[in-house]
Structures are given as C-alpha cells and as structure tokens.
Amino acid sequence: MKRNSSLKQDLEILRNTSKELKLIHGILSLLGWDQEVYMPSKGVLGRGKQTAFISELYHNKLISKELGNSIEKLEDNKDKLTRNDKSLLRNISHDYKKAVKIPSEVVKELAEIETISQKAWEKAKKESDFKSFAPYLSKILKLKLEICEKVGYKNSPYDVLLDDFEPYMTEEKLDKLFPKLREETIKILNKIKNNKINIVKKKINLSMPIDKQKQFTLLVLKKLGYDFGAGRRDEVEHPFTTWISANDVRITTHYYKEDFTKALSSSIHEGGHALYEQGRDKKILLTGLDEGISFGIHESQSRTWENFVGRSKYFWKYFLPKLKKLYPKFKSIQEKDLLLEINEVKPSLIRIYADEVTYNLHIIIRFEIEKDLIKGKIKVNDLPEVWNSKMKEYLGIKPKKDSEGVLQDVHWSCGKFGYFPTYSLGNLYAGQFFYKMKKDIPDLNKRIEKGDFACLLNWMREEIHKFGHIYTASEICKKITGKDLDAKYFVNYLNEKYGEMYGF
Amino acid sequence: MKRNSSLKQDLEILRNTSKELKLIHGILSLLGWDQEVYMPSKGVLGRGKQTAFISELYHNKLISKELGNSIEKLEDNKDKLTRNDKSLLRNISHDYKKAVKIPSEVVKELAEIETISQKAWEKAKKESDFKSFAPYLSKILKLKLEICEKVGYKNSPYDVLLDDFEPYMTEEKLDKLFPKLREETIKILNKIKNNKINIVKKKINLSMPIDKQKQFTLLVLKKLGYDFGAGRRDEVEHPFTTWISANDVRITTHYYKEDFTKALSSSIHEGGHALYEQGRDKKILLTGLDEGISFGIHESQSRTWENFVGRSKYFWKYFLPKLKKLYPKFKSIQEKDLLLEINEVKPSLIRIYADEVTYNLHIIIRFEIEKDLIKGKIKVNDLPEVWNSKMKEYLGIKPKKDSEGVLQDVHWSCGKFGYFPTYSLGNLYAGQFFYKMKKDIPDLNKRIEKGDFACLLNWMREEIHKFGHIYTASEICKKITGKDLDAKYFVNYLNEKYGEMYGF
16 A cells, blocks of 8 residues: 555655756757857857756756656566656666766766867867867867766667766667668669669759748648747858747748758758657657657658658659749749759758768767777777778768868767767658558558648658657557668669669 | 864855846746747646746745854854845845745645636637636635735735835825826826827828838847847747847847837837846846846836837938838838837827836826736725726826726736836836936937937846846935936926927
C-alpha cells in the first residue's frame, strides 16, 4: 500500500519536473529567438545574463536530488508504468544521468570558451587563418574529452558526443551505415560523370524581388500545412526554427534577391521542422514527450519536405504555374530547366550549398575527422591537411583556402562535435520513411502534382509527429518500416531520381 | 567580528536577490512584450503557463525566508549601510513585507478572476451593459479589500492599493492635493469659457500616410534622444513601454491614418518613459535600484515630453518645417492653427482623449469614486449614477451610455484600484520639476526652438534618471525643488500657457 502511494508520488515528481523543464525550455527559446530576430544590439549583455540564469534554473531542476530519487524508484518499478510514463522516464532519466555526471565548473568553463572560440572562428574564417583558431579548438576538445570521461562510455568517447544530438547513436552503428553510403554515393557520382544522355542546361535568371519571394514562400508554406496561427515567420541572417510552446513554433528565413530558390528551399526546410513540432497529439502537449525524438529524426522531416518533395517534378508541376502567375517575368521558364537547375549534381566545396548526392560526402568527411580527433588519431593542427586530402579523395576537388575548407562551418567552434552525422542520418531516415509512405499512398506523386500535400502531412502526423518523443529513433524506424535503419532506401531514391535525370 | 561578517553575508543576500529579481522581471517583460507584439494567436495558452511559472518564481524569491532574515538583520544595522544599500534595503523590504502578508490563494484567486473579469468588461463595454460587469467588479473589490486587511494600514485601506503603484502615497496626502487641483482646474475652465479674444479655429486635415508617420515619429524620437541601439519600436493596438534589460527598453505605437498627431503624442509619451529607463547611472545597472521610482514619477517624465514639450510652440517652431519637408501636403499648415488644434481645451467624455486642462478632472472623479468604493460609501451598482453626476458637476457634460462613462477604462476590470491617481501625480510632479528646470536653464524655450533637446534630457538625467530608485518620490521632489509636492506649479503652468492662448 505504502509502496504504491510512494510510486504515485514519484510519478508526480517525474511528470511535474518534465512539465517545468518544458516551460523553461520554451522561455529559453524565446530569449534566443528574440536575440536573433528583434533584440537591439546593446541588449546582448543583459540577454546573456538572462539566458545564463534560465539555463542554470533548467540545469538545477534537472539534477535535483528529488528527481534523482524518483527516477531510481520508478526504474525499479518500470513494469507498473504505462507506455507513455515509461517513455517519459526514459527521456528524463537519460538527460538526468548525463547531467549529474558533468561537473558544473566544466560546463561553465566550456560555455565561456565556446563564446570566445566562436568569435575567434569568425575572424579566422574571414582571414582564412586556421592557425589562429587552432588553440581554441584544442581547448574545447580537451574539455569535451573530459566530459566524455566523466559521463562514461562502452566503446568510444565519441558516443557520448553523438548522444547529445542523437540519443543512443554510437560510432559503431555509424560505422555500419556511413561507409556503405559513401561507396554508393561515389558510384552514383561516377555514373553521373559518365552519363550517356546529352544534358543541355539552360542558364536561368532566378532573381526575384524580395516582396515577391515573401509572397511565394508564404503561399507554399500555407499549402504544405504550416499553421500561421500557431507560428510566425521572420527574417534573419541564418535561418532556424524554434519551439516556444505547443502552439507557438516559429520559423525564420533569409532572402537572396538574385536567387529565389535559396529562400524557398530554406523556407520549406524550416517549415518541415515546424510541421513536426506542430503535429503532436494533444494528450502529450506540455509534457516531456512533446518534443522531437532526435536531431536526425527532425532532419528527416525537414529534408523530406525540402528535397524529396520540394525538388521533385511533381511539386513543380503544381507550383510553377503559381509562381509564374505571381511573377510573370518567369513565364518563359521551362519546368525541365528549373528542375535541372535546382537538382544539378556537382562536387563543390561548401556543405550548405551541396546537392542531395554529394551532401553526404561532406558529412562523412566530418564524421571521419571527428571520430579520429576524439581518438587522438589526428591532431588539431593536422586538420586542414586531413580535410583537404579527404575532399580530394571523395569529391575530387580541393579547397584553395581553409575558409572554403576546414573553417567553413561554425559547429566545432561552439563545441558541437557529434552534430554533423545527424544531417546524413536525417537523409537516411527520410529515405526509409519515404519508401514506406509511397507504399502506403501509391498515388502520392499524382496527388502532389494536384497540390494535395495534406495526404503526405497526414501520413507524417499519424506515423511520426503525433508521438513526439514516445519512441526512440530506432524504435520509430522499426515501427514504421519494420526494419532497422538502412542506407539502401536513400541510395535507391538517389539512383531512381538521378538515373532518370542523367540517364543511367 | 562575527556580527560584521554576518552583516556582509546578509548584504550579499540582499544584493543577489535584487539582481535575480531584476533578471526575472526582465524575462517576464519579454514574455509580455512578445505576447502583445509578435506572438501567434494560438500561443496564448502556453504563454499563460510560462508567465505564471516565472511570476511564481519571482514571488517565491521575494518571499524567501532567507531574504526575510537578512532584511530583519540589516534593518537593525541600517546605520552601517551606504546610501545605496539603504535604498536597496528600503525597496526590497517594502515589497517583501507586503508580499509575505498576502496569502497565495488570494493572489491566485484574484489573478483568475481578473482574467475572466477583463473579458467580461470588454463585452460589457461593447454592449454598454454595466449590469453584466458589476458582479465581476464586486468580486475583485472583495478580494482587494481582503488584501488591504491582510497587509494592514494606518488610516485607510485605500492606502494599500495606492502604494502598489505609488509607494508611500496615501489617501490623506491626495486629499491635500487633488481638491485644490480640482478647484483651480474648474477656475481655468471658466476663464477659458469666458475668454475675451475671438479664437478662429481653422479646420486642418491631419491625415498622413502611415509610412510617413513612421518616418516623422522616428525622426522626433531620435532627436529627443531615444537610443535605438538600446531599444526598438513596434506596432500594437494599445501602446506601452517595456524594460527588458538596462540596454533594452522598447516602445510601441499605434498609427491612425486620419490623424498623425495621435501616434506622435503617443510616441513622445512612450519615448519619455523609455528615456527615463535608458538614463540610469551605470553603477546601479542590474541592481534593485535600476528602476523608476513610482508610476507617478514615471508619468512625470512621459508627460513632460508629451505635453510640456511636444505641445509647445517652441517644439513646433523646430519640427513643423521638418514635418512639411517630409510631407509637403502639410505645407499650408500654419503653426498657430496646429497649436490650437493640438491644445484645444474642451470638456469631453473620454479620459484618454482629454486635453491637458480637463484631464485631471477625469482622474479626480475616478479617485473620489475609488476611495468611496473602498470605504463602502458607494456600492458597485451605484457606480454609473455616481460617475455621471460627477461628470456633470466637474465637466458640465454627461455620457449618454456607460461605454462612454464608467465602462471606458480597463483598469478596474483587472483590479488596478489606486492606479488612476498616478496619472495626475505625474502631471503635478512634471509641473514642479519643469518649473525648476526652467530656472536652471533660463533659455530652455529658445534652445528647444533650435532643436536642442539634449539640455533638457541632460537635466532629467542628472536630476532624476541616473538615480533610478535610490530616492523615494517625495525625497526626489524635495531634493530637486526644495519643496514637497504642490499642485500650484502645474496650475501656474496651465494658467500661463492657456492664458496666452485664450487671452486671460
């Protein structure tokens, strides 16, 4: 009798803590969103203190002894819990156990170094001067390794870092996925290089006034199902999506006058993230289950919309006439030319501008470098050389300067080791989910051509969105597709799409 | 030795708590600002929970036992404290002692009723149906009276409510100020009615495209000294100013196409509040001293800029040519006609549209009603009748319906009894400060004519802004002017300005 009543109390503690953490998380998001979007420049000092205060509040709530005791007792009685409470326990326990192991001095030191380091990276990138950045990177790496040792791991310290972005993902698992993806990608690249059909790529002028770009992307976002009553869109330098509360999921865009497809792709991408967050079952709102599963699963949603849908001929069958109506200067653009333009496969130096095929090679290079850095197999000072030789080997091109090479991404400068793989995991999950979706909706392409995006969104809602973080990434993959994650679905998608385009 | 070291600790607790309360206050402000300005409509539920969570955090920090003990010990050793620490102790102790006496159930119940009541008021105002609103008002009144009894008072329960907005202000003090102000105002009104010169008021078309209004108000705000690097301006339905951090003080405006003077006055008014907050001494930033003294003192700053400056002929000597340059359709507007238009004295029904002279009668009516309501001398159901008869007595006009009478203001519906007097206190403080300012800067008017607003702002900065909440309202009044607050300065200002205009 007493045991049961105490279990009930522990469950209350678990649920309430998760609710409060969620509230605090939303407040932190607002502080961050406002800082990027509307905060006046001189507000940065005050905002830093507010953010640090709320972050500490979050951390202290997460590592509270009361919560720790409840987690322990609930884990001893897991069988008595419902599915959702089990999942809640798993999620909170995962974060709790990691957080309590990391000394707060290390967290603080890391936060301070990351701020300085990001500024040093900005300067180094501008001047293409890796050497000036290397000492900062070494410091961050040292602290990250310290964290890995404190948290503990089975096989590789890198697992601790991967787990920050993709819970339960390991180096070992990636070593089974990525080499195959790399080989298959290189095969496709070779097929494209040796393609048999003669592709005449017409130069198209993609420039469009920004107000027209705003109108068009708005029209697309609404049509895809983004709810502007539960979100909004603003302009920033580097687009992102932010969850403030269940019915307040905001996206941001950057417009380039000379090429409307950039803001379009990015709007669809961020819209994809937002649709995931807007699609939860009402029953789990404002609980610790009301969140995306992982960075990889989140990315699968945004990339399905951005690439699988937004770069397909079916999408443009529907939207090109709308685009021409809105902006008659585009009236002479042919569908096939536009598709060639937005789908051209060509090895290039910069990850964020890479096409769907070569993109994963950029990620695999970073993954291979990260894991060797963590293992100490390569040193920080060797990075430019390793980077360049891998670029040459996988993509056949080599950056002339480090700003186009090892210095191009912000991630490492702010300690985000283990983040890059989630981009490719997103592609792989997207490939496997899309395969199943097309089986479930056999006339999917025809529907898209007619502007029926609801069938696609509903599938995602029912299969993925509504569950929030009830399942883990591998659980949801198995639940939906019956299989573990496998690169073959994404590879098949590439072969099919680009085979048709390049005639192989 | 031990006593000293403990005193030091208590001082640390006082200072740290005040810093944290300040941080939390800024976060609450951002939540509120965002809700009014940019939050999507469906975000309201989540925002309510976030705001309640942070409000509770604030409340719990304020009523903490640790703080209470430190306050007690510090108050026993007040002589050993510096001026600023004494002030900090006074401010925090004032809030602490009030907060600990109010049962949290009452706070919660009141918050809930206020939310419903405001909605009921909106409906009642729309339908001019006081009876439907009366039960809500009665409930709020009952809870407010309960709070007054819990907090305790010397002479009148109304003092507890006044003190929420104007610390240390009492009914007794207002009873010495307001009747005189009322009599003198009625005298001025009679003089205007019986004026001897023939005023020919030309009808002016004040309509201006909204983008031009934005440009003009921007130009004015910059010229007056508002720092856009430490603030920003957005559009809302009901303008307000918000302090998010020391270098992040935001204003809001509403534009009316048909009359540019509305957005202008309101911009200058909110700008005046913001200038007060932007003007602190750096040494007190992010402490409990970094805040305005009271609603009355705050209002004195906004009203000095809005009325004393913004409606003066000196202001328009400088700005009318700039306005005409920006919007040539105004080129035929004569300075004297514009001044008559924006300064016309005429009894009217709605407080927020009242002129500088009649405005205080609107406030005095509300003050007299509030104190009698609290005393039980009048009942909620009698409100419309009392309102209308006072309007007739003081202003000579009577509303035809309650939406233009007792239902016009939102304040009572959200429990803000004791707020209204601060508007008139603002006028009186402004009058007394302005009198001194003109003595200190004898050529003030000439300087304003030439666009030198810096001399005025610097005076305010040195005399008022930089001190934040180091002094109380009566202390700063005495410090600046050598006298206690007296209505005569404001009355003299009115007599001088309107005597010139209306020839008496």
